[in-house]
Amino acid sequence: MALALATPVAAVAANHGDTAAAKDNVAVVPRIAASAAAAASSVNVTAICMATPYPSACETALSSAAARGAANDPFAASVQFAMTRAESARALARNLSASSSRPRVAPSGMDDCAELLDISLDQLHDALAARAADAAGVTTWLSAALTNQGTCGDSLAAVPDPAARSAVRARVAALEQFIGTALALHAKLNNGGSGSSPPAPPDRAAFPSWVTKHDRHLLSSPASTITPDAVVALDGSGTHTSISDAIAAVTAPPPPAHHPTASGGGGGGSRKVIYVKAGRYEESVSITSKQKDVMLLGDGKGKTVISGHRSVAGGYTTYASATVGAY
8 A cells, every 4th residue: 555944045947936946956945033933932943943953944934924823832833834835835736737738648746746745734734633642643644744755756756847846846855844843843842752642451452542443343353244335346246346436436525415315324434445356456546635534345365456557667657656555
């Protein structure tokens, strides 16, 4: 599964309107005086940032509007600022991808970056939401968002337009430093284990703390006892003959309440189980970050087989070549 700074700002690619600067693929952002934010929040920005790997990026984040909105909470300010930069980078990647006139049969490296930045935004949001109760979870979400920037950089190598490639690379490199700053602040605040989740009770010991009771039941129950939401079978005996079609069906938005087919029952956002009967499915399966709470259940190793045929030689990036990708 694919889960997956102290000089003035200069223009990278004037034709794209980019305002981030890059030198040897390392982002350069301005050092902003911390006095205003420090006065507003009584936080010594300089002292805090000296302990992070990117002091200038840290000062930029903690002197921003996000910092004024999260007084005395440097970590929250750093994550919120990273989110604004991720949104900016995503918008640029999407615009450049849409404006490309090159014919293509597969997602481009720019498409990869737009998707990865979208995923990173979700992960940053999750990190912010979990900060009070799950220190280990925050580390996981931030680390994943940080890794996404490296994957984006790898995909950008396949983008033929050097100006577009440099413009997005600069924003991603800067975002990498801002996420790294948030991760460092989180580690500093939780040094020694304070803020960590309490030990898991015995019945949860085999699962991470974030696995819900319902999901633990699904993962530990025999397949024969689980009632699926969709059944995929090549011989037509199920609800679908394609895994991708089944995923699209179970993750489709429910009809409006006034719609004749609307029902008061249903899972209400609970895990959707797709049972894939034995067979060889010649398709590439992708579960996007918006298609949440999906579980694929097969008949076992060597029985239910998914075989995709995407490769770099076939025009796909490494990221997009996954046979089964869950983002």
